[in-house]
Amino acid sequence: MKRIFSFIIIFLFIFPLTVFAEDRNIKLYLYYGDGCPHCEEEMKFLKTIEKKYSNLEIIKKEVWYNDANSSELQKVNEAFSINRIGVPTNVIGETIIRGYGNGTGSKIERAIKYYSNSENEYIDAVDGIINDNYKYEEKENSFEKKEEESDENVSIDVPIAGNVNLKNVSLTTAAVVIGLIDGFNPCAMWVLLFLISVLIGMKNKKRMWALGIAFLVTSALVYMCIMLAWISIAVKITTVIWIRNIIAVVALIGGVINLRSFFTHQDSGCEVVDDKKRKTIFKKIKKFTSEKSFIIALVGVIGLAISVNMVELACSAGLPLVFTELLAINNVNTFMKIMYTVLYIIFFLIDDLIVFIIAMFTMKITGISTKYNKYSHLLGGVVMLIIGILLILKPEWLMFNFK
Amino acid sequence: MKVVKINAIWCSGCLIMNKVWNNILKKYDIETIELDIDMDEEEVEKYNPGKILPVFIVFNDDKELLRITGEIKEEEMIKKLKGVCELHEKDI
Numbered sequence: 001m002k003r004i005f006s007f008i009i010i011f012l013f014i015f016p017l018t019v020f021a022e023d024r025n026i027k028l029y030l031y032y033g034d035g036c037p038h039c040e041e042e043m044k045f046l047k048t049i050e051k052k053y054s055n056l057e058i059i060k061k062e063v064w065y066n067d068a069n070s071s072e073l074q075k076v077n078e079a080f081s082i083n084r085i086g087v088p089t090n091v092i093g094e095t096i097i098r099g100y101g102n103g104t105g106s107k108i109e110r111a112i113k114y115y116s117n118s119e120n121e122y123i124d125a126v127d128g129i130i131n132d133n134y135k136y137e138e139k140e141n142s143f144e145k146k147e148e149e150s151d152e153n154v155s156i157d158v159p160i161a162g163n164v165n166l167k168n169v170s171l172t173t174a175a176v177v178i179g180l181i182d183g184f185n186p187c188a189m190w191v192l193l194f195l196i197s198v199l200i201g202m203k204n205k206k207r208m209w210a211l212g213i214a215f216l217v218t219s220a221l222v223y224m225c226i227m228l229a230w231i232s233i234a235v236k237i238t239t240v241i242w243i244r245n246i247i248a249v250v251a252l253i254g255g256v257i258n259l260r261s262f263f264t265h266q267d268s269g270c271e272v273v274d275d276k277k278r279k280t281i282f283k284k285i286k287k288f289t290s291e292k293s294f295i296i297a298l299v300g301v302i303g304l305a306i307s308v309n310m311v312e313l314a315c316s317a318g319l320p321l322v323f324t325e326l327l328a329i330n331n332v333n334t335f336m337k338i339m340y341t342v343l344y345i346i347f348f349l350i351d352d353l354i355v356f357i358i359a360m361f362t363m364k365i366t367g368i369s370t371k372y373n374k375y376s377h378l379l380g381g382v383v384m385l386i387i388g389i390l391l392i393l394k395p396e397w398l399m400f401n402f403k
Numbered sequence: 404m405k406v407v408k409i410n411a412i413w414c415s416g417c418l419i420m421n422k423v424w425n426n427i428l429k430k431y432d433i434e435t436i437e438l439d440i441d442m443d444e445e446e447v448e449k450y451n452p453g454k455i456l457p458v459f460i461v462f463n464d465d466k467e468l469l470r471i472t473g474e475i476k477e478e479e480m481i482k483k484l485k486g487v488c489e490l491h492e493k494d495i
Binding site for chain 1: 411412413414415416417418419440441452453454455456457472473474
């Protein structure tokens with residue numbers, strides 16, 4: 001009986017140790033600035049995880065007003081070969097996580113779980129840096145390596161295409177679908193049809209191709225410049241929750257406008273564009289295309305494409321804005337941002353290209369049924385409402401990070 | 404019966420309906436007056452075409468019987484026309 005009792009006592013002492021053996025005590029160093037909004041956001045987040053991980057000690061160090069902490073952060077940055085000092089900066093073990101935006105919270109938690117596991121190496125880098133006995137070295141098994149691997153693991157093997165990353169697929173799909181929906185917006189199409197009708201009358205095939213292509217390429221470039229400018233702004237401000245919410249509200253309003261158009265315009269057909277605007281554009285097209293000098297005609301058509309697309313962009317009711325926000329919150333690199341924008345614009349222009357190429361080969365204007373415009377309003381409305389709601393309630397679902 | 408058809412060069416829906424109307428004209432004898440909203444401005448104004456193109460305005464003895472706007476299918480168009488007047492098939 002005594003033996004059984006002793007066994008139970010030993011079991012009760014050892015069992016918790018074996019179960020929670022993984023949970024080693026770890027420290028999270030947060031370098032923050034007093035009054036920095038991202039830092040405040042992170043502090044709120046840290047409060048929630050402090051309760052969740054009893055083995056976690058959070059050490060907060062203010063750097064804007066505290067010189068000692070500021071020079072400590074400087075040393076930390078130097079140790080990790082980082083040039084620019086920024087707040088918030090988190091250090092867990094040998095992992096440095098800078099800034100606080102979408103996905104940072106989940107990354108911090110993954111780092112906590114990684115270092116809490118006693119099977120993984122844990123070195124308190126900040127402690128070492130303070131005591132001048134730490135040197136950062138790249139290791140084969142590290143949190144960063146694990147993160148890179150899990151990035152690779154979100155890819156699947158597709159016949160012919162090979163290894164495909166799901167995050168890229170999601171953004172590619174978004175570029176194709178949103179670009180296509182945006183393209184069926186009839187706002188810029190009527191100008192192209194005007195132009196084609198005048199070009200066909202010219203009977204000069206080379207000139208027709210050149211002026212038509214100039215119009216389409218300029219339209220694409222104008223759209224691209226505006227979208228890239230939006231992206232560069234969106235990347236900087238996307239971590240500010242209220243700005244993201246404003247974009248979400250734009251998406252919701254755009255969604256409602258699109259759905260309203262679908263339900264109220266039961267008659268398919270073309271909406272008559274404002275008389276004055278239409279006549280001015282028609283006059284300009286006639287003037288430029290009838291110019292004897294090809295260069296003047298070309299410059300005129302390019303100018304027209306710029307002005308029309310700048311004005312008609314508002315007609316898209318926020319679809320390009322929503323797409324640029326998707327790119328911003330997914331934190332893709334600059335090259336990929338350009339590639340996704342190019343893809344969006346190709347699909348945005350696909351209907352115009354089809355109409356133009358058919359017209360050039362057959363010398364007849366072909367119309368794409370306005371019924372597609374109607375359904376583009378329905379699809380556009382649904383897509384914008386979904387993205388708007390997700391931006392407010394579940395932005396992480398739009399991050400396609402699959403982790 | 405007379406049909407006033409109001410189009411625009413820049414209107415995709417008008418281009419689609421041109422085909423539909425030409426098919427109908429192959430089968431039925433209908434006097435058609437084609438007007439372009441930009442080229443025949445003064446004439447178009449008389450008919451107050453509204454905001455959606457194309458517009459088909461059906462007259463009998465100068466009395467407006469029916470107005471059809473936007474894109475519709477050939478059968479639907481014929482049904483609507485037959486609903487207000489008699490259509491005379493062409494001798495083939």
